[in-house]
Amino acid sequence: MTHAIKRGFIVVLGLLVLLSLPGFLWRPQQRSEVRSHYQTLMAPVFLVPGSSATQNRFNALVKELNRETPATHSLLRVEVKTTGQLVYTGRIQPGDTRPFIVVGFQNHHDGAQNILKQAKWFALAFNALQKTYKFNHFSAMGHSNGGLVLTLFMENSLDQRAVRANRLMTIATPFNLEEDDATVDTPLFKMLEAGRQRLPRQLVVYSIAGSKTFTGDGIVPFDSVNRGKYLFQDQVKGFTQITVTGANANHADLPENQQIVALIRQDLLS
Amino acid sequence: MTAVGVSDVQITTSRLGTALVALEVNCQRNRQVAAIRQALRLIFPIILLGSLADFIDQAWLQRTGYFYQTLHVATWVLQLKVLRQYLRLISAGTLGLAAILMAFAVSFYLVAPVTRQATNRLMAGMTAVISLKFFNVSRPSVLGLRAIKWASANLGLQGILMGILIGLLVGNSYRWFLVRHETTGLTGPFLLMSGWLLGTTALGLLWVTTQTVSLNAAFVSAIQWPFRLPHFILGLLGYSGLTSLYAWLGVLEPITPSGQTVATAQNLEAVLNHAGWQLPHPVTLHTVVDVYANFGGTGMLLGLVLAILLVHGHTQHHAVAWLSLVPTLGNFGAPLMVGLPVMLSPILGIPFLLAPLACISVSWLCLRLAWVPAVAYPLLTGTPGPLLAFLGTGGSWTALVLGLVNLALSTAIYYPFVKWHVQAQAQTAGEVADDDPRN
Structure with missing residues (x-):
């Protein structure tokens, strides 16, 4: 009897050793495994203004977003000069895991060529910030052409092995520029469409359209915003289109529109 | 040493x-x-099966599991998702209902020594289950006069204590009654059971109108406070x-x-x-x-x-x-x-x-x-x-x-x-x- 019981004890100890073996064998891979699923505490939210707007474009929006939230998030503004030099204003508070980073451009003019340049400049700023703050995931919001800058960046310049894009919100972004004729594809749209397969697979995208008249928000034609679906649908994890009407639904007022502020809170920051 | x-x-x-x-x-x-221990012995096989299912699901089939990582399960197990769905359903049907099973069994075993009739014993168990459910019902569905939805959260392993308490309450009152009036036929059990249910329904309704969460959820958050x-x-x-x-x-x-x-x-x-x-x-x-x-x-x-x-x-x-x-x-x-x-x-x-x-x-x-x-x-x-x-x-x-x-x-x-x-x-x-x- 005693003998049998002692044997049971030994068997369980032996079982413990046996079950531990895979752990010992796996341990050399552990570090790379942990690293590959590691998410930094910090995940900044990038805000990119549209053409003719500077890095100060979103000051009021950030103030509004910081109202009613328990912890206020800091605001860092970066201006990329045409030479590629970066000028910082504001700062990221230590311990802030969701800071807002606004990236503006010295050359903030409209036009396909300028937008392509801005996307390159954005990548420059992004890489510098990523090196400084060592985040490995982020979200982004672009107003108007800012959404084009972000989409181009994600297609062409984002190193998806190092950094993961969580969510993207575009507000009144003209994926077919200001082209009124729905049958005409602009060269920029063709370029975006050709690169759509390089978009991050796990990205969740929200595209918001303002509707002042039945055809657009006064500046951007609705059809041009609507073209986002040809880029994101079936390419990213989720794509949601939202149309906002009512007061402050014209193009320039959209970022301060209360409905859109609520959408940013709900879909981008939650 | x-x-x-x-x-x-x-x-x-x-x-x-x-x-x-x-x-x-x-x-x-x-x-x-003694009644609680008998009830625990009764549900042991069910808990064991559920725990095995949970163990395989969490340790073998999820990315955060030890065997999943060390034995590279993803590379050789087929139909991983179906397997997980299957195991989670087993777990929900066993561990997820532990509180209900305990309420039934405790009440049953409390009544068992005083009555020879299986109907009385079973009825005591069923009354305990129904009473437990009256305190775990979706509030809007009751107050809005819509189709009643039962709340099923917190009826698992966390709720075993609550199940035991309800079982003790129902079982003891049944026992008290049965010791005094041995019921036979159909009227006795009917009167006893309906008396109990009419009472607990009123209490359940009182709970739902005054409280926003189910009894079990309220219990869990009440005992959580020291941890906060x-x-x-x-x-x-x-x-x-x-x-x-x-x-x-x-x-x-x-x-x-x-x-x-x-x-x-x-x-x-x-x-x-x-x-x-x-x-x-x-x-x-x-x-x-x-x-x-x-x-x-x-x-x-x-x-x-x-x-x-x-x-x-x-x-x-x-x-x-x-x-x-x-x-x-x-x-x-x-x-x-x-x-x-x-x-x-x-x-x-x-x-x-x-x-x-x-x-x-x-x-x-x-x-x-x-x-x-x-x-x-x-x-x-x-x-x-x-x-x-x-x-x-x-x-x-x-x-x-x-x-x-x-x-x-x-x-x-x-x-x-x-x-x-x-x-x-x-x-x-x-x-x-x-x-x-x-x-």
Whole structure:
């Protein structure tokens, strides 16, 4: 009897050793495994203004977003000069895991060529910030052409092995520029469409359209915003289109529109 | 060192042993406790099956599982998703209904000795189940006069204590009535049952109109409040003691808020982004309690299994220990809690409380003196207990040694109490295991 019981004890100890073996064998891979699923505490939210707007474009929006939230998030503004030099204003508070980073451009003019340049400049700023703050995931919001800058960046310049894009919100972004004729594809749209397969697979995208008249928000034609679906649908994890009407639904007022502020809170920051 | 200590304890405290055995025997002879123990024995196979399903799902089929990672399960298991759906359904149907099953069984076994009729016994059980459900119903569906939706959250392992309480309440009142009026035919049971249900429906409605959450949810959040206090008030020992106490009373799932704390995240960040192993927070709940005092689940139950296998005698202990071995090796403690049962047993309650406290003290000291590095890597579900610290520290041998020391320590603490428990069990054998309907 005693003998049998002692044997049971030994068997369980032996079982413990046996079950531990895979752990010992796996341990050399552990570090790379942990690293590959590691998410930094910090995940900044990038805000990119549209053409003719500077890095100060979103000051009021950030103030509004910081109202009613328990912890206020800091605001860092970066201006990329045409030479590629970066000028910082504001700062990221230590311990802030969701800071807002606004990236503006010295050359903030409209036009396909300028937008392509801005996307390159954005990548420059992004890489510098990523090196400084060592985040490995982020979200982004672009107003108007800012959404084009972000989409181009994600297609062409984002190193998806190092950094993961969580969510993207575009507000009144003209994926077919200001082209009124729905049958005409602009060269920029063709370029975006050709690169759509390089978009991050796990990205969740929200595209918001303002509707002042039945055809657009006064500046951007609705059809041009609507073209986002040809880029994101079936390419990213989720794509949601939202149309906002009512007061402050014209193009320039959209970022301060209360409905859109609520959408940013709900879909981008939650 | 431990073996000598144990035999010393046994010689010098035999009087303590006798007193504890007497206490355990008295407790087991108590009518209420006896009914609860019978009910626990009844649901043990169900809990065991559910725990096995949970163990396979979490340790083999999820990315955070030990076997999933180390045996590269994703590369060779087919239909992983279907398998997970299947196992989760099993778990929901077994562990997820534990509170309901307990309410039924406790009420049934309380009534069983006083009535010869199976209908009365079953009716007592069913009334308890229905009463429990009246307090776990979706509020908007009742108040809005829509189709009634039952709330099913918190009826699992967390709700076992609530199930027991409802079972005791219904069972005792049935018993009180049946002792005075032996009911036969159809009218008696009908009057008794409808009286009960009309009463509990009114109480349930009162609950729903005044409270926003179900009774079980309210209970869980009520017993959670001490855990929301700042860390320094309770400390490591306080947290562990309170968790053990709740588990001993029948809250078999941890109710502490899970998820990564800021300290844990900062530890990981420090290890991944800087050379060397310098942690900003070496002593936290995670680096001490989760890693060094949780082998086999809350209460160092792996030590209990080993202690049982060292003690000879009573075969039922051995049967339960062998049956519960697989989930216990993966730190799923529910089968052992229900099977022996450790729950509500005075003798086993003492080491259940003390063993983790001893392990925490030893580990805290080792961490403070920097003899072992603190864990920073995320822990994998189902890792064998002593290996938790080794993998959490990225392969520190001293951490592995500390894990083994803790296992030996907890086995030594459990050992004398298991002996006494076996003695007590031998004294009460045959007294309460009485579910022959002819009695």
